[in-house]
Structures are given as C-alpha cells and as structure tokens.
Amino acid sequence: MASPPHTVTARGAHQFEIVGYSLIKGLAAGEFVRSGAFAVGGYRWSVRFYPGGFSPPHRAFVSAFLKITSKDARAWARFDLRLLDRATGLSRSVRRAAEPVVFDYSAPPGKCRGKRGARALMLRSELEASLTIECVVDVVSGGVPPVAPRRLRAPPSDLSKHLGELLDRQDQTDVAFDVRGEVFRAHKAVLATRSPVFMAELYGGMKEKGMECIAIDDIQPVVFSALVGFIYTDVLVLPGDLLEGDDDDYKEMVRHLLEAADRYGMERLMLMCESILCRSLDGSTVETTLALADQHYCTALKDVCLQFMSLGLQG
Known part of the structure; x- marks a missing residue:
C-alpha cells in the first residue's frame, strides 16, 4: 500500500x-x-x-x-x-x-x-x-492514514461463456470440417490452443494447404460437436435425447467421445469420459469398456473393469 x-x-x-x-x-x-x-x-x-x-x-x-x-x-x-x-x-x-x-x-x-x-x-x-x-x-x-480497502471477491471466470458465444455466432471462423456430410465451422487459434493435434494439423507440418474444408470420415457428427463444444467451453455437454433416452446409447456416445479425445490429445476430456464410464459399468458393457481402456491406455478405467469382472466371477 x-x-x-x-x-x-x-x-x-x-x-x-x-x-x-x-x-x-x-x-x-x-x-x-x-x-x-x-x-x-x-x-x-x-x-x-x-x-x-x-x-x-x-x-x-x-x-x-x-x-x-x-x-x-x-x-x-x-x-x-x-x-x-x-x-x-x-x-x-x-x-x-x-x-x-x-x-x-x-x-x-x-x-x-x-x-x-x-x-x-x-x-x-x-x-x-x-x-x-x-x-x-x-x-x-500532512497525509491522512488510509482506510483499509474493502476486500472484493472477483466474480467467477466467464471466459468459457464468451468463447461459447463466439462458437455459437460463428464470427470470423477460418476453418471448416466436413464430418460425414455435416459442416462445422470454427476458429483455428482456439482449436490449436486447446489441442496439440489441431495445432499440428492447422499450423504445423501436417497443415493441409489450400483446403477450405477438412474432411473427417471416422467420427460421428454428434461426437465431433461435443468435442468442439468442450474445446471452447471446457464443459462436457451431451445431446439431451441421449441423457433422457437409452442408457446404452449414452454410454456408447461417451466411449466414442473418449476415442476422439485421445485422437486430439484432449487429456482432461479423456479423464472425464473415463470417470463417467467407471461409474456406469455393468455386466453387458464391461468387456467392451475394458477393450477400449486397454486400447487407449486408460489405466484407471482398466483397473475398475478388471475389479468389476473379478467381483462378478467371485459372485
């Protein structure tokens, strides 16, 4: 002071x-x-x-x-x-x-x-x-002793809110993706900041020059939409019909999203998907989930699957 x-x-x-x-x-x-x-x-x-x-x-x-x-x-x-x-x-x-x-x-x-x-x-x-x-x-x-300033509590960060609005408005987008016939527009700088794979694809040696629209054929549009939404907002939002509909469809969506997160180097999103799958294991999906965990080096998810299977065998 x-x-x-x-x-x-x-x-x-x-x-x-x-x-x-x-x-x-x-x-x-x-x-x-x-x-x-x-x-x-x-x-x-x-x-x-x-x-x-x-x-x-x-x-x-x-x-x-x-x-x-x-x-x-x-x-x-x-x-x-x-x-x-x-x-x-x-x-x-x-x-x-x-x-x-x-x-x-x-x-x-x-x-x-x-x-x-x-x-x-x-x-x-x-x-x-x-x-x-x-x-x-x-x-x-000659000077007045100062009154101690009142401590002000900073409001929560609203960065994700503004970035989410930027994605919704599509302002000044400079890259597009054709995902199985559905086009998604985004901002290179945002994608590259959040994903090392996007950084390499959009700015590095993997950059595809002259392409106005990057084709992606091995990811479902709904999964890519959730991935890009997470990149902008750091919040995992799944489609409402999945949350209210068949539980198996919901788990399948999370498994596909985990694969996409691994592909684009989104470690935090991978961990969130792992956590969801750990909490939703059942006898009909544990083997599929174990194979997924083994393929993508998800150690915690793999351990939970093995423990689940062990308890099932003991029972």
Whole structure:
C-alpha cells in the first residue's frame, strides 16, 4: 500500500528501563508491563513489554510493542524499537518500520493496529537482570492514514461463456470440417490452443494447404460437436435425447467421445469420459469398456473393469 504524501514529521524518543526482570519473568504469555506515557506529534504513547512473550507461540522470547494511548486517535507514524547497551550507551535497532504505518486506538484487539512492535525482541534465555528499550517515534502529518480497502471477491471466470458465444455466432471462423456430410465451422487459434493435434494439423507440418474444408470420415457428427463444444467451453455437454433416452446409447456416445479425445490429445476430456464410464459399468458393457481402456491406455478405467469382472466371477 502506498503511503500518503507527508510534509512534516514530529520526532520523539523514550527509554523504558526494565529493572528487576526476575520479578516479572513469571508473567504468562500476553501479560505485560507498560512504560510511562510520553507525547509525540500531539499523541500520547507508551511501550509495552511482554516478559512471557506476546502470545503462546512466542514463549521463548520477550516481546515489545509501541502503543498509541490517546483515546479514539488514529495516527500515521514510523517507529524504531531499539535495545540499549548499558555498558556503552549505544543502541541497536530490533524492529523498525521504514514506512509510516497506521496506529488506530479503536482497532479491534486482534488486528493489533493500535500497537506495533516485535514479537521476538530477544530470547528470554539471553536476557539478563535488566534491560532498556529505546523507542523512537516519527509522527507524520500532512497525509491522512488510509482506510483499509474493502476486500472484493472477483466474480467467477466467464471466459468459457464468451468463447461459447463466439462458437455459437460463428464470427470470423477460418476453418471448416466436413464430418460425414455435416459442416462445422470454427476458429483455428482456439482449436490449436486447446489441442496439440489441431495445432499440428492447422499450423504445423501436417497443415493441409489450400483446403477450405477438412474432411473427417471416422467420427460421428454428434461426437465431433461435443468435442468442439468442450474445446471452447471446457464443459462436457451431451445431446439431451441421449441423457433422457437409452442408457446404452449414452454410454456408447461417451466411449466414442473418449476415442476422439485421445485422437486430439484432449487429456482432461479423456479423464472425464473415463470417470463417467467407471461409474456406469455393468455386466453387458464391461468387456467392451475394458477393450477400449486397454486400447487407449486408460489405466484407471482398466483397473475398475478388471475389479468389476473379478467381483462378478467371485459372485
């Protein structure tokens, strides 16, 4: 998130000396002691020290946070939490916000926006009898702290819808197929994008130059229509009369569609056909389906057929 423009910065520093650590180190995770209040940029602040860690996952550490204490205030500030070396008087930064962040007194506790800091300030095992935390605060004015944007949920993809409409309208088609006397028009780019076989036939070395209409004699028109429809929409749609009519005709259609999917390298469509055939096995079709699975290297379908036959023999 980009920070707002700022023109003036008020800086302040506060040292929080923690003495008698042995007296407070038994505090549970989440319990704290606080420094005295100090003012920077027209707001009141304090430092919170958690000798047992900010939360249970941080029990191995001590934690420290800068908190805004001006009631109902919302400030935009940078901060730098430092540990002061008592021997040299020098400090080293432990947690620093390089860009301004929001401190919101009214933020829900779980959001932690009213306080910012270091959950792992230092290991508890390394802490001596006392320590001094120095906090430097830069309050930025001239810009308004941003309100967190509302999360918007993207609508479902409608790409398949638009491509399906493109196929229905036949806009700017540039290839035609004569499938047993029935003509289908389509778009080379769409077919080639979805099928490596169509890519080779329409753009590669297999390209048949000068042919306005490609003849296909070994696929039924209804099967080719379902194949092309799947290429455009990624949805398997079978003719309504098959869904409502003879179950054997429906299974036969799926078997032919699996063969067409294998021919054109449509792996996802093959898997969908396999799944349908696995769920619809019966004694009259299992041998035919097994031969189909073996011919087209459908391992899962073959295993289901063999298991079905084995159970039938046992029965």
